[in-house]
Amino acid sequence: MSRTPTPFVSRASSDVFLPPVLPIVLDQPLHWLALGFKDFSKSPWLSTLHGLVLAIWGAAITWLAHDRFWLLAGSLSGFLVIAPVLATSLYAMSRAMERNEKVDFKLLVNTWTQWHVRLRNEPDSYWSLIRFGLLLALAATGWVITSSALITLFAPVPIHTPLDFVRHVVLNNKHFLFEIWLVLGGLMAAPVFASSVISMPLLLDRKVTVLQAVLTSWKVVVTHPLPMVFWAFLIMGFSLLGIFSLFLGLILIVPMLGHGSWHAYRQLVDVSSMEERMSGQGEC
Secondary structure (H helix, E strand, O other), rough: OOOOOOOOOOHHOOOOOOOOOOOOOOHHHHHHHHHHHHHHOOOOHHHHHHHHHHHHHHHHHHHHOOOOOOHHHHHHHHHHHHOOOOOOHHHHHHHHHHHHHHHHHHHHHHHHHOHHHHHHHHHHHHHHHHHHHHHHHHHHHHHHHHHHHHHHOOOOOOOOOOOHHHHHHOOOOOOHHHHHHHHHHHHHHHHHHHHHHHHHHHHHHHHHHHHHHHHHHHHHHHHHHHHHHHHHHHHHHHHHHHHHOOOOOHHHHHHHHHHHHHHHHHEEEEOOOOEEOOOOOOOO
């Protein structure tokens, strides 16, 4: 007697639970910034430390690549792509404040160094964090290569400094290299933003897979396209302001955006039914 074959059902399509998206208003991103600044004011020194580290990092990139604009432009752009990972300990600080836990230097150290504990107690969650970080690093590397190739191969003259770029690319009416560069950058940045806008805070806070985190992030963007575009422009605008202020502005802007991103995550999705991840203090 022959048996009817059981149809294959993909676990990725049938078992992936996505938390519900909460309603927000168009100007909600301004409220996230205000809450981010409030968290900053609660722990200014530790928050400023993040901004200082990233400002020094950005200045080092500029110093090392000051005469190789193709590398400078790609590296700084890639730097923005992986920013959600770099802000992980800022999310941990805001999470601890929300839970009335102690916020100190030990929390920051544990956030970055207790991977062996996570690997032992939460192996699936550990690899989710690593995989997502690698995906963002891959996206950043892809943009560095694309940007570098575009500027090197198609610029009318060799571009060595930012002034060369402005003079021969931005202000050049005979070529459309700058417009192409912006369009390609936007095409690469848009899906990265949609995939990461709440993914890293979600991965830090709850025991979810990379697929769950990325699909939830996309669900948020599709549900609230205008507020999320507004949020993206705020992030980009403040980031550029920090960079063009010789990176000094990043000292305050980075913690404000990092803390604000945590509150964006908390106000965008209802994760009450999802299992919590251990805190930075090593407890669930």
